Amino acid sequence: MTIMAKKLPLARLGVVGGGQLARMLAPACNNHDVQMIILDPYYNSPAGKVAFDQIEGELDDPAALQLLCERSDIVTFDLENVGTDILVALADQGIEIVPAPAVIRLIQNKFDQKCHYRDSGISTAEFTDFTEKSSFSDVEAFGLPCVQKTHTGGYDGRGVHIIRSIEDWENRLEPPSFIEKFIANGTELAVMVARRASGEIVAYDPVEMVVDPELNLLDYLIAPARVDANVLKLAQELAKKTVESFATPGLFGVELFLTNSGDLLVNEVAPRAHNSGHHTIEACVTSQFENQLRVCLDLPLGQTDLQGYALTANLVGEVGYNGRPVIEGLDEFAKIANSHIHLYGKDECRPGRKMGHFTLVGDDHNELIRRLASIRDVLIVRGDTPQ
Numbered sequence: 001m002t003i004m005a006k007k008l009p010l011a012r013l014g015v016v017g018g019g020q021l022a023r024m025l026a027p028a029c030n031n032h033d034v035q036m037i038i039l040d041p042y043y044n045s046p047a048g049k050v051a052f053d054q055i056e057g058e059l060d061d062p063a064a065l066q067l068l069c070e071r072s073d074i075v076t077f078d079l080e081n082v083g084t085d086i087l088v089a090l091a092d093q094g095i096e097i098v099p100a101p102a103v104i105r106l107i108q109n110k111f112d113q114k115c116h117y118r119d120s121g122i123s124t125a126e127f128t129d130f131t132e133k134s135s136f137s138d139v140e141a142f143g144l145p146c147v148q149k150t151h152t153g154g155y156d157g158r159g160v161h162i163i164r165s166i167e168d169w170e171n172r173l174e175p176p177s178f179i180e181k182f183i184a185n186g187t188e189l190a191v192m193v194a195r196r197a198s199g200e201i202v203a204y205d206p207v208e209m210v211v212d213p214e215l216n217l218l219d220y221l222i223a224p225a226r227v228d229a230n231v232l233k234l235a236q237e238l239a240k241k242t243v244e245s246f247a248t249p250g251l252f253g254v255e256l257f258l259t260n261s262g263d264l265l266v267n268e269v270a271p272r273a274h275n276s277g278h279h280t281i282e283a284c285v286t287s288q289f290e291n292q293l294r295v296c297l298d299l300p301l302g303q304t305d306l307q308g309y310a311l312t313a314n315l316v317g318e319v320g321y322n323g324r325p326v327i328e329g330l331d332e333f334a335k336i337a338n339s340h341i342h343l344y345g346k347d348e349c350r351p352g353r354k355m356g357h358f359t360l361v362g363d364d365h366n367e368l369i370r371r372l373a374s375i376r377d378v379l380i381v382r383g384d385t386p387q
């Protein structure tokens with residue numbers, strides 16, 4: 001056996017975007033003596049604050065992206081809304097970019113993404129393009145209710161509009177967009193998948209995204225999802241097949257619907273770390289961030305096994321306040337066993353803004369849900385100025 005020597009530091013890892021996902025990649029980089037360099041429009045972004053180095057620049061500015069590539073050995077992403085044309089050109093010149101920017105470009109356009117699933121034999125909700133000429137009767141003929149989605153630019157539910165009636169039609173989104181079948185009373189699942197250039201691939205246990213039925217907002221994530229073992233296995237297989245269809249190394253979050261008739265459909269894929277993998281930091285043998293780094297360094301992937309049940313909830317800015325962030329209830333939170341907080345280091349708090357998250361680990365789903373309720377009573381992040 002030949003054992004290869006690697007020089008330390010191992011690499012300079014450029015990250016496009018300095019949000020919380022890149023910030024949570026930092027511990028894995030530090031542990032591996034990898035120097036993380038952040039490109040973000042804001043100096044001292046959440047990840048910029050903890051990085052080895054930072055570059056201030058827009059994420060679609062060719063010069064800034066080129067500079068990041070020049071200063072890095074490998075480049076990866078915190079988000080997908082980035083300038084891909086220049087990155088595709090740089091990848092063609094031999095710069096190592098993970099995942100391939102051509103795949104980021106495909107994923108950026110939800111309609112192209114859906115066509116890719118259809119062409120690759122990956123189940124997804126039925127859909128059709130929606131043009132300026134489309135009328136309400138076309139939508140009725142497709143079937144109501146349906147969901148209108150913009151081709152590009154949507155995130156956190158912006159760019160998604162449910163059409164149930166003529167009133168909803170009147171408030172339709174601007175083109176270009178498409179419509180897809182509304183999945184009634186489905187369960188939302190997500191699977192994190194890491195794939196190495198060699199084709200080595202691992203999937204985490206599927207998580208269940210529990211949506212608040214009144215606010216129609218993500219309430220919390222629970223791992224593993226409360227569905228049959230067989231469904232968990234099928235969801236992992238579908239997620240792996242989906243990631244394999246992109247034929248690139250990377251870490252991906254695969255969002256799925258489990259319909260009430262038991263079918264699994266791919267909703268969309270994020271070509272990066274994802275909030276459905278935050279619990280992996282404390283609850284899995286290897287975190288999603290460590291596996292993202294291992295993919296970038298082309299190291300054998302770490303085990304994904306869950307070491308208990310986990311629940312993750314976002315900490316969002318309290319309604320009624322703006323300004324510098326303050327946190328209430330941290331002393332009470334710190335007394336609760338096996339409960340882990342992550343604050344993202346954002347300088348400004350606004351109502352509904354994601355300021356952090358916490359993960360609860362235990363051996364019973366119901367106990368985690370009860371623990372969540374008691375934490376929500378005390379733990380609050382808000383701005384320091386009443387609106």
Ligand SMILES: Nc1ncnc2c1ncn2[C@@H]1O[C@H](COP(=O)(O)OP(=O)(O)OP(=O)(O)O)[C@@H](O)[C@H]1O
Nearest residue numbers: 125147154155156157158159160180181182183268
């Ligand atoms: N076909 C559908 N049927 C029912 N609900 C849907 C459908 N498509 C989307 N939704 C709901 O809208 C949410 C947001 O949709 P989607 O994931 O496509 O958009 P997004 O803006 O990328 O969201 P996010 O950034 O939160 O992942 C989904 O998580 C789901 O709750």
Ligand SMILES: [Mg+2]
Nearest residue numbers: 157255267268
């Ligand atoms: Mg989504």
